[in-house]
Amino acid sequence: MTTRPGGVLTSYDKVPSEQRPAMRRDAYVAYLRKIGHAPESDWAQQELDAGPKTRAVLEAGMTQSILGGKQLEGLFQQWTLNMLLLINALELLILGGAMLLLTALRRDTGNTPLMVALMLFSVFVILALAGPFTHWVEAFMAFHSVVQNLSGTDTSPTSFQDMLRSSVPIMKASVLGLSLMGPLLALLILGFLRLVRSKEPGSVVASGLRTGGLAAALILMAVYGATLFVTLQKEAQANSALDRILQSEPRYLAELQGRSWPP
Amino acid sequence: MDTPRPHPASYWLLGGTLLLFLALLILPMTHWIAANQSVRLFVMPNDYVVLLKDLGVKEFPYTADLRGVERARQETIQRNPGDYDIQLAAALAYYPPPDTPAENFYTARLAPLRALKARFPEHRSTLSAHILRYACSHLHRHHDHASRRRPDLLR
Numbered sequence: 001m002t003t004r005p006g007g008v009l010t011s012y013d014k015v016p017s018e019q020r021p022a023m024r025r026d027a028y029v030a031y032l033r034k035i036g037h038a039p040e041s042d043w044a045q046q047e048l049d050a051g052p053k054t055r056a057v058l059e060a061g062m063t064q065s066i067l068g069g070k071q072l073e074g075l076f077q078q079w080t081l082n083m084l085l086l087i088n089a090l091e092l093l094i095l096g097g098a099m100l101l102l103t104a105l106r107r108d109t110g111n112t113p114l115m116v117a118l119m120l121f122s123v124f125v126i127l128a129l130a131g132p133f134t135h136w137v138e139a140f141m142a143f144h145s146v147v148q149n150l151s152g153t154d155t156s157p158t159s160f161q162d163m164l165r166s167s168v169p170i171m172k173a174s175v176l177g178l179s180l181m182g183p184l185l186a187l188l189i190l191g192f193l194r195l196v197r198s199k200e201p202g203s204v205v206a207s208g209l210r211t212g213g214l215a216a217a218l219i220l221m222a223v224y225g226a227t228l229f230v231t232l233q234k235e236a237q238a239n240s241a242l243d244r245i246l247q248s249e250p251r252y253l254a255e256l257q258g259r260s261w262p263p
Numbered sequence: 264m265d266t267p268r269p270h271p272a273s274y275w276l277l278g279g280t281l282l283l284f285l286a287l288l289i290l291p292m293t294h295w296i297a298a299n300q301s302v303r304l305f306v307m308p309n310d311y312v313v314l315l316k317d318l319g320v321k322e323f324p325y326t327a328d329l330r331g332v333e334r335a336r337q338e339t340i341q342r343n344p345g346d347y348d349i350q351l352a353a354a355l356a357y358y359p360p361p362d363t364p365a366e367n368f369y370t371a372r373l374a375p376l377r378a379l380k381a382r383f384p385e386h387r388s389t390l391s392a393h394i395l396r397y398a399c400s401h402l403h404r405h406h407d408h409a410s411r412r413r414p415d416l417l418r
Contacts, residue, residue, distance in 0.1 A: 079300070082296075082300055083300050083303065083304065086300055086301065086304065087304055089280065089284075090284075090304075093277070093280050093281070093284075096273070096276070096277060097277055100273055100274070100277060131304070131305070132303065132304070132305065132306055132307040132308060133303070133304055135307055135308050136303055136308050136311070139308040139311040139312065139315065140311075142315050142320055143311065143314070143315060143318075146315065146318045146319070146320055150318070210273040210276075210277075211270065211272065211273055211276070214273060214276035214277050214280065215276055217276070217280045218276050218279050218280045218283070221280050221283045221284055222283060224287070225283060225286075225287050225293070228287065228293055228296060228297060229293075231296060232292065232293070232296060235296070
């Protein structure tokens, strides 16, 4: 209706695109006045003038929104960090617990502790390769990508680091490696010490895992607990943002920029 | 030679780690997230994959077990008989079984929406609007056939 006031088709092909909305508005307002609807023409002018302002508020706000900005990505990263800390703590806990059990059974001599530790590590590797954790990371990334597409925010990576972060195979491989980092480092260090201190009584691997390994598990679990509170805070922020989006997304986007709504 | 016995500190470290983990699982503030993350280490992302499929992601290499999701959906619907939003969502998501005759498809499709009118009389007008929307969509797409059933569909 505003593009063809009175049914007359006016060509704006030769007019620069940024001037077209104003020309269409003027033509529509003039038409309303001509047919005796001056009050409506004032209202229409206000509404048409508010259009670009509204668009500007929404476009600028979307980059800061939970659905478009870095908040959601930060939340996914926080969840991934939590799960990496938890899985490493649990793996070291299992290794340390197994070594304690071997010691209690007086089987912690010779190659037995190393064999048991390597067997458990193999199980961790198989679980990491076949298990759901890497699928979760992939699902997080897919969900983030969908939200960015739906919200119309820019998804193209701007730096090499962003490019690595947005690559599913690289992220899966990184997460796979990091999920085995704790037990792998422990076994490498203890394997080296076993070679250096081969004349010491008892197994270096068993004593190392039931002391240093368990201490590392406790520290990782404590760090996990601490980061959990950061995640909870981010979750609360995200939930609050989603509630505000449900109530009135434009008002939420305007408030993010310190603007009033309606513009 | 006797092998050295474990220092008591090892038991404290083991117990302390387990206790801390249990505390995170039990504390009301952290229970949901710690339990959720622990489960996710062992359970495939079924609910996420369903969500992604709903959002239009086609090239996800992992297929969800939809039976579990459907079971959970049905349980939620049955657990909340008085929740209009949930019941409306269930009625809108309903699709008749594949063996439904084509001429009865849309009547069957709209049956749950019609049934909600009696259960939620305060939402009659909204439900009528939904029924009208679906019926008009059907009439638009199958005008020749639908024109004979119009009174039936719009009732």
